Amino acid sequence: MWEKLANIDRRWLYALMIFVIALALIKPIGLAIVPSADTQKVYDIVEQLPPGSIVWMGMEFSAGGIPELMPAILSMIRQGWKDGRDLRFVCAGMWQMAGDMAEQAFSTVKAEFPDKEYGVDWVNIGYKPGGEVLLQQYQNSIIETAQGVDFYGNDLNTLPLMKEFTSLKQAKLVAIFCTGTPGEKEYIKHVTSPNNIPLIEAAISVSIPECMPLVQAGQIKGLVAGMKGAAEYEVLVGAPGSATAGMDAQSFSHALIIVFMILGNIGYVLTKNKKQAS
């Protein structure tokens, strides 16, 4: 029996995983989500910003990062705009889909805040080529570096927010959403470390071990860790969304993987002992 278990066709495991995830999504049981210290720090940092502060949002991800990062972006925008806090957001990125991701986020949240106006409360500069050299140039002149146009082709000189926000150094907070390189390291070395601007990040789970030394060194002030962190952030902001909805499924799928690992290891040890005995 243990030999069969150790050599089970992996397609059965995939099918079981899909079944468990689908069941948990259709019939969630509502497991508790307790915000972690790292997510709480991100919430507190945004909460402590004076009303009207300008936040630079670095959209350093593509479509693959949407499930883990988009809920965090939506939560941050909601937190920044609710209760009259009126934070202002300037979005840009070194990744090609930066503009599309910002567009998706703001078009989702815009319906909840009909008084917010493009060009006044937020600007989407989008993707500009140049990698990390771009970050250096944004500190000199955002309009010049962005070739004078935003993601939609509007002249940046006509947008009220960009008349006030001329350099990245003027940002009160840099909030980045990363799935890889270029990402947080580029922001740390070019922007936040030299200019002493606080940096918070929402990163995909794969990047968390890499980010923890930067968090420990204080180079990243707060970290929203993957989908779980995004769910915690949604709970703190009081607007549960897709991340919260996915937590039951995530917990059960992880439990299933642990069961597979335990059974697989038991099977391995027993079959190994049997082979040695024979």
Add this chain to the structure above:
Amino acid sequence: MSESVITVGNWLQAFFTIVLVSAVFKDNPLYRFAEHTYVGLYAGYGVALTYFNYIRQNVTKGLMTDGEWSLLIPIIIGVLIYTRYIKSISWLSRYTICFQLGIGSGYVLAKDFKPFFVDQVRATFLPLWGSGDWWVDVSNWVYVIGTVCSLVYFLFTIQKKGVQGKVSLVGRYTMMVAFGAAFGNTVMARVSLFLGRMQFLLGDWLHLIK
């Protein structure tokens, strides 16, 4: 966007999602088609975006309208990379590569030293007692011992015997714990990716969840 466009978009998304996931069960021609479509779309989108949002802006406005002839220098350096396709003059592409390497080593690396070496080393200078919280003290001990032992592991010029051997072993176990944490996070990331797709399939496509 009209309802019909959204519906067509959802059906296309669902088709490609299911076809791409089908690869874990068996490799099939539909999966290959979806994979090539994705790669082609992503590359094409990037080229179009860069051309319309940046290159055309620079060439038409900057060069032709505003007369910034200095833009010709980076344009020529950039275009030289395409000489790689013509064997007789492919050596010209080395100028572009050298320029990029120079940017990489001179401009970029110069900024790496302080944040990723000095600040990281400074972050290991932690109080080992007297912080007021016993858990913080224990964590700091684990952190410092783990860091030092992991670094000792990489001293390959000394034989791993005696004290150095035992310290290296502690370093090895520390790294194994770290790799385990990294693996756990990787699993969480992959499950999250799949969860996102399942939420789309069951929610936006089949309307089985809100």
